[in-house]
Amino acid sequence: MYTVHGMRASGNCYKVQLLLDQLGIDYRWVETDVAGGQTRTPAFAALNANGKVPVLQLDDGRCLAESNAILCYLAEGTPYLSADRWQRAGALQWMFFEQYSHEPAIAVARFIARWLPLDHPRHADLPALRERGHAALRVMERHLSEHAWFSGVSYGVADIALFAYTHCAPDGGIELDAYAQLRAWLDRVRAQPGFTAMQA
Amino acid sequence: MYTVHGMRASGNCYKVQLLLDQLGIDYRWVETDVAGGQTRTPAFAALNANGKVPVLQLDDGRCLAESNAILCYLAEGTPYLSADRWQRAGALQWMFFEQYSHEPAIAVARFIARWLPLDHPRHADLPALRERGHAALRVMERHLSEHAWFSGVSYGVADIALFAYTHCAPDGGIELDAYAQLRAWLDRVRAQPGFTAMQA
Numbered sequence: 001m002y003t004v005h006g007m008r009a010s011g012n013c014y015k016v017q018l019l020l021d022q023l024g025i026d027y028r029w030v031e032t033d034v035a036g037g038q039t040r041t042p043a044f045a046a047l048n049a050n051g052k053v054p055v056l057q058l059d060d061g062r063c064l065a066e067s068n069a070i071l072c073y074l075a076e077g078t079p080y081l082s083a084d085r086w087q088r089a090g091a092l093q094w095m096f097f098e099q100y101s102h103e104p105a106i107a108v109a110r111f112i113a114r115w116l117p118l119d120h121p122r123h124a125d126l127p128a129l130r131e132r133g134h135a136a137l138r139v140m141e142r143h144l145s146e147h148a149w150f151s152g153v154s155y156g157v158a159d160i161a162l163f164a165y166t167h168c169a170p171d172g173g174i175e176l177d178a179y180a181q182l183r184a185w186l187d188r189v190r191a192q193p194g195f196t197a198m199q200a
Numbered sequence: 201m202y203t204v205h206g207m208r209a210s211g212n213c214y215k216v217q218l219l220l221d222q223l224g225i226d227y228r229w230v231e232t233d234v235a236g237g238q239t240r241t242p243a244f245a246a247l248n249a250n251g252k253v254p255v256l257q258l259d260d261g262r263c264l265a266e267s268n269a270i271l272c273y274l275a276e277g278t279p280y281l282s283a284d285r286w287q288r289a290g291a292l293q294w295m296f297f298e299q300y301s302h303e304p305a306i307a308v309a310r311f312i313a314r315w316l317p318l319d320h321p322r323h324a325d326l327p328a329l330r331e332r333g334h335a336a337l338r339v340m341e342r343h344l345s346e347h348a349w350f351s352g353v354s355y356g357v358a359d360i361a362l363f364a365y366t367h368c369a370p371d372g373g374i375e376l377d378a379y380a381q382l383r384a385w386l387d388r389v390r391a392q393p394g395f396t397a398m399q400a
Binding site for chain 2: 052066089
């Protein structure tokens with residue numbers, strides 16, 4: 001049985017939960033206290049030297065880090081990852097977009113707005129983060145004006161990756177009202193078989 | 201024939217050049233003036249709405265963005281991307297690590313130190329970027345103490361992705377002297393058949 005070392009409030013960890021739920025795969029979830037420094041211990045470094053959740057651990061002890069790499073691993077051979085070379089490359093394109101241009105703005109804005117005290121100096125970063133977040137959402141909106149999904153011809157790993165922090169962008173003060181296509185896509189994701197909501 | 205829209209001084213673009221050279225694939229290179237705003241034009245947005253190089257364009261006009269997605273696309277079915285599910289997931293793990301934990305520190309430090317005037321306010325970011333860059337290099341050094349490559353049992357896409365900005369980290373004031381394993385790995389990459397250096 002897979003073990004997921006994760007944190008329920010993390011969108012990156014939620015991606016793994018959602019795909020495992022949709023695949024109907026049993027797993028053990030080990031809640032990890034990131035704020036308390038649990039990812040900075042030697043024991044955790046043996047799971048992921050980069051000190052981040054989620055980590056997928058196999059029964060034989062082997063570990064895989066990076067949420068989007070875990071999604072690809074779990075989805076291999078399933079309808080959530082196309083067997084077509086071009087479609088798969090397109091899904092990867094959106095997953096790298098998510099980690100480079102989307103998550104560092106939208107997830108970080110959410111973290112600051114939701115968990116840091118109001119007098120914390122990082123609140124000063126919010127305007128720039130929100131601007132970058134909206135830039136990423138505009139790129140997504142443009143894609144959705146011509147395509148139903150980010151993973152190719154059907155729902156899959158890139159949709160899961162992008163759903164994770166897009167649906168809770170308003171937590172960071174990044175409102176979705178201006179993005180009609182994007183809100184319709186969020187609803188299509190929520191309507192997928194086996195969909196489960198983020199538990200935070 | 202493939203067209204690469206790129207910028208020679210960009211490590212992300214160099215990744216694509218290096219793999220195409222190693223695969224012996226002919227391509228047309230369209231040098232793109234990023235500093236001059238060429239990636240912010242409507243014409244470029246039609247290639248990549250996210251306004252970034254590199255972009256790989258096929259003869260039929262289809263475009264693929266995100267350097268590491270392009271690497272996976274080009275390497276499919278070649279020795280540069282393993283056919284084994286676990287090995288491939290491991291390569292992807294390192295490619296997402298590169299885009300999230302490595303490039304935003306090491307490439308950005310290089311950009312500021314090499315291209316921005318000394319009185320530019322972003323020079324104040326360098327100490328924090330260098331600290332994050334060294335943290336990423338320590339994670340790589342630890343991996344290399346037990347493994348020869350980042351792509352699995354042999355050289356491949358994750359090594360190309362990580363070589364691109366690691367080998368020129370000193371441009372950004374991130375010295376490599378402390379990382380013996382890492383310097384030996386850089387030499388192993390340079391010794392690979394078809395290796396070509398970055399032209400910047």
